Amino acid sequence: MKLNKLFLGLLGMAAMTFSACSSDDDKYEWATVSGDQVYFSQDLPEVQEISKSASSFTVPVLRVDASKAITVNLVSEKPENSVFTIPTSVSFEAGQKEALVNVTYNPDDVVYGNYEDLTIALADSLQGTAYGASSYNFKAGVTAWVSMGEATYTDDLINCWWNTGNPVYKVEVEKSIIEEGMYRLVNPYGEVYPYNEPGDWDASKDYYITINAKDPNFVYVERGEIGMDWGYGMISVRSYVEYYLANDVDLETVKGSRPDLFGKLENGVITMPANSMLISMTDYKEGNWYITAANGKFQVLLPGAVITDYSAEVNVTGIFTDLAGTPYATAEVILGADATNVKAVVVPANADADAVADAVAAGDLEAIDVEETGVVNVPIAEDMTGDLQVVIVVLDANGAVRTVASSNTFEYYGGGSNPWRSLGIGTFTDNFVMPNYYADASTKTVWEPQTFEVEILENTETPGLYRLVDAYKEAGQLLDIDYESTNIEVNATNPNGVYISAQSTGLSDDGDDVSIVTNGARYLGTYTLDELIGYGYMGKLQDGVITFPNFPYKNQETGEVQFTYQGIIYFGTSGYYAGSDGSFVITLPDAAVTQSRSQAPAFINGKRMFAGQHKADFKKLRKQLVKKMKSNVKNQQPVF
Numbered sequence: 001m002k003l004n005k006l007f008l009g010l011l012g013m014a015a016m017t018f019s020a021c022s023s024d025d026d027k028y029e030w031a032t033v034s035g036d037q038v039y040f041s042q043d044l045p046e047v048q049e050i051s052k053s054a055s056s057f058t059v060p061v062l063r064v065d066a067s068k069a070i071t072v073n074l075v076s077e078k079p080e081n082s083v084f085t086i087p088t089s090v091s092f093e094a095g096q097k098e099a100l101v102n103v104t105y106n107p108d109d110v111v112y113g114n115y116e117d118l119t120i121a122l123a124d125s126l127q128g129t130a131y132g133a134s135s136y137n138f139k140a141g142v143t144a145w146v147s148m149g150e151a152t153y154t155d156d157l158i159n160c161w162w163n164t165g166n167p168v169y170k171v172e173v174e175k176s177i178i179e180e181g182m183y184r185l186v187n188p189y190g191e192v193y194p195y196n197e198p199g200d201w202d203a204s205k206d207y208y209i210t211i212n213a214k215d216p217n218f219v220y221v222e223r224g225e226i227g228m229d230w231g232y233g234m235i236s237v238r239s240y241v242e243y244y245l246a247n248d249v250d251l252e253t254v255k256g257s258r259p260d261l262f263g264k265l266e267n268g269v270i271t272m273p274a275n276s277m278l279i280s281m282t283d284y285k286e287g288n289w290y291i292t293a294a295n296g297k298f299q300v301l302l303p304g305a306v307i308t309d310y311s312a313e314v315n316v317t318g319i320f321t322d323l324a325g326t327p328y329a330t331a332e333v334i335l336g337a338d339a340t341n342v343k344a345v346v347v348p349a350n351a352d353a354d355a356v357a358d359a360v361a362a363g364d365l366e367a368i369d370v371e372e373t374g375v376v377n378v379p380i381a382e383d384m385t386g387d388l389q390v391v392i393v394v395l396d397a398n399g400a401v402r403t404v405a406s407s408n409t410f411e412y413y414g415g416g417s418n419p420w421r422s423l424g425i426g427t428f429t430d431n432f433v434m435p436n437y438y439a440d441a442s443t444k445t446v447w448e449p450q451t452f453e454v455e456i457l458e459n460t461e462t463p464g465l466y467r468l469v470d471a472y473k474e475a476g477q478l479l480d481i482d483y484e485s486t487n488i489e490v491n492a493t494n495p496n497g498v499y500i501s502a503q504s505t506g507l508s509d510d511g512d513d514v515s516i517v518t519n520g521a522r523y524l525g526t527y528t529l530d531e532l533i534g535y536g537y538m539g540k541l542q543d544g545v546i547t548f549p550n551f552p553y554k555n556q557e558t559g560e561v562q563f564t565y566q567g568i569i570y571f572g573t574s575g576y577y578a579g580s581d582g583s584f585v586i587t588l589p590d591a592a593v594t595q596s597r598s599q600a601p602a603f604i605n606g607k608r609m610f611a612g613q614h615k616a617d618f619k620k621l622r623k624q625l626v627k628k629m630k631s632n633v634k635n636q637q638p639v640f
Contacts, residue, residue, distance in 0.1 A: 037064035038072050038122060039132020047115065048140040052107045058100040059120060059136060061090050064129060069094045073123035074101065079116050083109040084140060086120060103140070112178045115141030145174040145184065152301035153188055156272075156293040157237055157279060158195075160574065162230070166297045167194045173302060181214035183270070185300065189228040189235070202227045202234075209237065211270055211300065218255050219263035219270060221277065233282030239263075240276050243289065263298070268305025272298040274573060288556075294573045309336030312392045312405040314344070319412055320377055327414065328377035331390045331407055335373045339403065341395040343367035344378045349387035349409040357393040357404040367393065385413050408504075420457040420467060424589030427451055428468055430475060432516045432569045432578040433505060437479050449583045450475065456589055457487075464493035464541070468586070472505040472514075482508040488516075490546065490586060497529045498539035498546055500567070512572035518548050518584075519567045544590050550582030 039062055050057050061072065069092060076086040085104045092099045101120060121135035128134040151173035158164050169192055176182035188209055190201045207227030213219045223238035223246065238246075240261045244254045255262070263272035274296030278289040301307060313334040320328045329346050343360050345367035359365035370376050370392065378390050387409050394403035411418075431449035439447045452474050459465040468488040476483030486506030492498040501524070502517035520537035532538050539548035552561040566579025 035065070035129075036070055036072070036127045037129035037132075038062070038127045039064075039129050039134065040120075040136040042133060044136055044138065046138055048138055050105070050110065050140055050142050052110055052112075052142055055107055056102055056104040057140070058102050061099050061101055062132065063092060063097055063099075064131075066092065066095050066097045069096075072099075072127055075121050075123045077117075077119040077121075082116055082118075084116065084118060086118070088123075110142050112142055113144035115139040144176055144178050146177055147186075148173050148175050148183075149303040151185065151303060152299075153185060154297050154299040155188075155193070156295050156298040157226075157277060158189075158235075158292075160290070160292040160294050161279070162195075163574075164195055166295060169194055171300075173300065179214065181216065181265070182210070182212060183300070183302070184208040184210040187227060189226040193228065196228065200228060200230060202229070213263075213265040213270060216265035217262070218251075218259070219265050219272070220261070221263075221272070229281075236280045236282075237292070238278050238289070239272070240278055240291075243278060267308060268302040269307060270300040270302070272296075294575075296573070308338045310339045310394050310396075310402040311336035312339055312342065312394050312403050314390050314392045314405050314407040316390055316407045316410045317375075319380075319410070327380040327412065329380055329388065329390050329407075329410065329412070331376050331378055333370055333373060333376050333392060335370070335394075336403075339394045341397070341399075342370040343393045343395070344370050344376060344390060345393075346378050346380045346384060346388055346390055348384070349389045351389070351391075353389075353391050353404050353406045354401075356391045357401045360391075360393045361395060361399055361401050380412055380414075382414075386411065388412055419459050419461040421460055423456045423458055423466075425453050426456040426468075426587050426589045427453055428471060428586040429583050430472070431581055431583045432567065433472065433475055433507065433514060434479075435580065436569065436576075436578075447478075449581065450478070456586075462493060464491070464495070466490045466492060466586075466588070470506070472507050475505075476507050479507075484508070492539075492541040492546060494529060494533070494538075495541040496538065497533045498541050498548070499524070502570070509571060512574075513570075515570045516578065517568050517570075519551055519565065520549075522568065544588040546586040546588070548579070548582075548584055550579070553577060 041060065041062055044059070048057055048059075063070075071089050071091045073089050074087065078084060078086065083105045087101060087103075090099045090101050103118075116139065117137075118140055119135055119137045122128050125134055149172070150170045152168060153171040154166055154168045155164070156166055159166060171188045171192055172186040174184050174186060185208060187201075187207055189196070190203065190207070193201070205227075207225055209226065210222040210224060211219060212222060220239035220241035221237065223236065223242050225234050225236045228235050241251075241254055241258070244258070245251060260273060261276045263270060263276065272293055275291050275294055277291070277293035277298065279292040280289050311334075315332045316329050317332055318330045320330045322328070331344070333342075333344070335342060345356065345360060345365060347356050356365065360367045368376075368378060380388070388411070389409055390407040392403075392405040392407075393401060394405075396402050429449050429451045434447040434450045437447050439445050452471070454471050455469040457467040457469060459467075466489070468490065470485055471488040472486070473483055484506045486504055488500065488505065489503060490498065490500055497520075499521040500516065500518045501521045502515055504513050504515045507514035518539060520532050520539065523532055523537065527535070529538070536549055539546055548566045550564045550566055552564050554560065555562050563577065563580050564582060565577035566582060566584050568575045569578035570576075
């Protein structure tokens with residue numbers, strides 16, 4: 001529309017030019033303007049911001065002819081019970097081209113955040129001019145928000161849909177004058193968002209992410225549109241907590257039942273935990289909300305705040321026994337710059353790390369001191385055998401727990417007998433990992449499911465509990481990605497209720513740990529094993545062969561089956577449907593038959609496939625790929 005108006009304006013100018021260049025015989029009498037020619041400037045603001053420390057503000061009125069003193073009558077429009085008093089006239093002295101309309105109010109009657117629609121107009125249109133406005137329409141009020149300056153914002157909301165990573169950038173932040181602990185980010189997904197291009201956001205008004213940090217230990221985000229549209233309608237976000245509140249669950253109840261969904265405001269830093277946010281798009285299955293912020297990296301660093309680093313990471317690399325016969329778990333520990341009061345202890349693998357940390361902090365559990373980043377030998381108690389872990393506890397100056405980190409699980413049996421015995425060589429067919437990578441990147445040919453030979457162990461103390469030794473070692477070699485020795489544990493203690501719980505494959509792709517879980521195992525804890533068997537969600541062990549059910553994923557709008565799946569594969573914290581052809585099968589050694597491996601196509605720089613339900617490789621050229629993916633959101637299932 002603006003372009004059309006511009007062209008019409010140019011045509012009008014051309015027509016005027018042609019008239020001016022006509023012959024002297026053409027008679028044209030130019031219009032003359034008379035009268036006081038009073039008007040309102042078109043440059044007046046749409047919003048008049050007032051102050052509660054004042055009692056009036058002025059609106060300038062202009063005129064062209066300043067030859068004499070005049071009084072101009074005014075009319076006004078305002079809401080019923082308006083706090084503003086607008087005079088009925090304004091006077092110009094001779095020679096004066098500007099006069100001020102003095103609008104008065106009682107500051108005690110002004111409500112923060114309440115803006116009134118007002119109009120001031122000339123009572124007599126004959127006193128106006130064709131070259132200026134005869135009225136001024138505006139809003140007047142006092143804002144409830146003031147700018148704090150620029151915050152440093154880490155985005156974790158868009159990544160779950162378009163794999164944009166977690167960009168860090170500057171965003172204006174405001175705080176509420178009337179409610180302590182209320183903050184809002186101004187247009188965080190407008191021009192400042194790194195992957196936006198013109199047209200990706202609504203520039204006609206301001207959009208906010210409003211953060212309720214009234215209780216700094218229970219922070220949540222209020223529902224609101226963010227102003228961004230990547231082809232599926234306006235994007236809205238909200239906190240999981242806010243969803244409960246909107247459905248008439250009171251705040252204290254949510255605090256008591258789901259404290260894990262709240263964020264924190266500490267030392268000027270606002271954070272939200274993983275999977276605590278929801279996202280929706282108006283044109284994509286409207287009304288559905290999907291979990292986002294899966295990486296737990298949503299962060300707002302308020303102006304003037306300093307980030308403290310109490311982080312800790314731990315990885316057990318082996319077992320060491322000294323000359324006195326004392327066993328130790330050898331662990332690599334990485335500590336943040338502010339993690340100076342650190343403890344380490346070996347506990348059973350099924351021990352709750354947070355409970356361990358509380359016991360260490362209270363002095364009820366003995367732990368060793370960790371002085372700095374590096375290799376640490378953590379003693380293993382005499383009665384400690386089986387699956388173990390190392391827990392790192394970072395304490396503050398007052399001895400309170402700041403950070404808890406758990407290591408990978410490791411085994412130690414000491415002088416006891418190892419309950420795992422080898423059954424021999426079996427096979428398993430993988431369709432969770434391999435089909436997520438290109439076998440030939442030039443033709444975008446993906447890997448077919450692959451069958452691997454593996455040694456299979458059974459637990460003598462728990463018959464039916466199996467381990468696939470280094471199950472994904474060969475897969476790592478084929479895909480040319482990092483692999484750390486890891487066994488896959490399969491629970492077939494009930495042959496009609498077989499499952500693989502969520503566990504690492506040992507593969508690591510660009511720093512993302514690759515893990516898998518069968519679909520039925522996702523619901524253990526919510527439902528009993530017998531219930532899940534009845535629902536048909538669990539695998540079966542029959543005649544030495546383990547199979548898992550295949551589930552259809554239907555398009556919620558059309559009802560069409562888009563793909564099938566046996567479970568979920570995770571790259572880091574992002575999960576995707578896997579096992580799309582139902583071929584994930586484990587054959588125990590006694591039932592193993594001679595199988596020829598699938599002939600794999602030539603491997604050329606294998607990379608994860610770029611498809612709707614799979615994670616794309618964004619290590620390089622991330623921004624260009626994001627641009628392409630704006631029309632290719634993943635096949636997500638709604639939470640609500």
